[in-house]
Ligand SMILES: CCC(=O)Oc1c(C)cccc1C(=O)O
C-alpha cells in the first residue's frame with residue numbers, strides 16, 4: 210500500500226495548535242514527516258514515545274484521525290521540522306549527518322526526567338518534573354540545541370569537557386537561538402520549558418550570562434571539575450562573543466549563523482580551545498565576506514571583548 214503525506218494537527222506543550230506533517234497508511238496515521246528534501250533518499254522525521262520507560266526508540270506514535278493529543282510529541286515533531294528547515298535552507302546541511310539521515314526523537318523518556326539529550330543517533334526528551342522543567346520538546350531553542358549536539362558530534366566533535374565542551378555547549382545555544390529567533394526574549398535559553406511557575410527566567414542568558422551566574426569574560430573562567438569542567442557555565446564566554454558579533458550593526462543573523470557554522474564544520478576540531486574558536490570564526494568570516502569585511506572586524510572585536518585573544 211502506498212503511504213501518503215498528510216497534514217494533521219495537535220496542541221503543543223504550551224497549548225498552541227500546530228499543523229503536523231504526518232503519514233497516512235490509508236487506515237491510520239503515523240507521526241512521520243515524509244515531506245522534507247531528504248525523503249528523496251529515504252530520510253524522514255519520526256516521533257516515538259518511550260511511555261515513561263527507557264527503551265529507545267520506543268513506539269512510533271499513531272493516530273486514527275490525524276488529530277494528535279500528545280503535546281510533547283506534537284512539539285518534538287514540529288520543532289524537529291523547523292530545525293531541519295533551518296539547517297537545509299540557511300546552511301545547506303541535509304539533516305544532522307548532512308546525508309539526509311532520518312531524524313528520530315523519543316518523548317516521555319523515563320519519569321520526571323529533567324533532561325534532554327542526543328544519544329548519537331536520535332533525540333531523547335524527558336517530561337521534566339513539572340516544577341523545574343516541563344516537557345523539554347516544548348522549547349524550540351532547546352530542540353535546536355539538542356539536535357545541534359548531533360551536528361557537532363558529526364563535524365568538529367568537540368570533546369564534551371572543559372573549554373572544548375563549553376564550545377560544544379555554546380554552539381548548541383547559538384544554533385538554538387538562531388533557529389528560535391524569538392523577538393520578545395531573544396537571548397534567553399530554555400525559557401519556555403524552565404520553571405513554569407516563575408515567569409521570565411531561563412536556564413541561561415546569551416546577552417547577559419552573569420545574570421544567571423555564568424561568566425562573560427575569560428578573566429572569570431570557572432575552573433571546576435563539576436559538570437564536565439563547567440561546560441554549561443563557561444559557555445557564557447563564547448555565547449557572549451556570539452551576542453557581541455550578531456548585534457554589531459551590519460551583521461545579519463543569517464550571516465552570523467553562516468560564520469559560526471563554517472567555523473564549526475571547516476576549522477574546529479575535538480580539542481579546540483576558546484582561542485581556536487576565535488581563530489576559526491575569524492577565518493570563516495574572512496572566507497565568506499573578505500579580510501576587510503564588517504564581519505571580520507566585528508567577530509575580532511567580539512572575542513576581544515570577552516577576553517579571548
Ligand atoms: C538548552 C538545553 C539544555 O541545556 O539542556 C540540558 C539540561 C537542561 C541539563 C543537562 C544537559 C543539557 C544539554 O542539552 O546540554
Ligand SMILES: [Ca+2]
Pocket residue numbers: 350389391394395396397398399400
Ligand atoms: Ca529562547
Ligand SMILES: [Zn+2]
Pocket residue numbers: 354358378381
Ligand atoms: Zn547541551
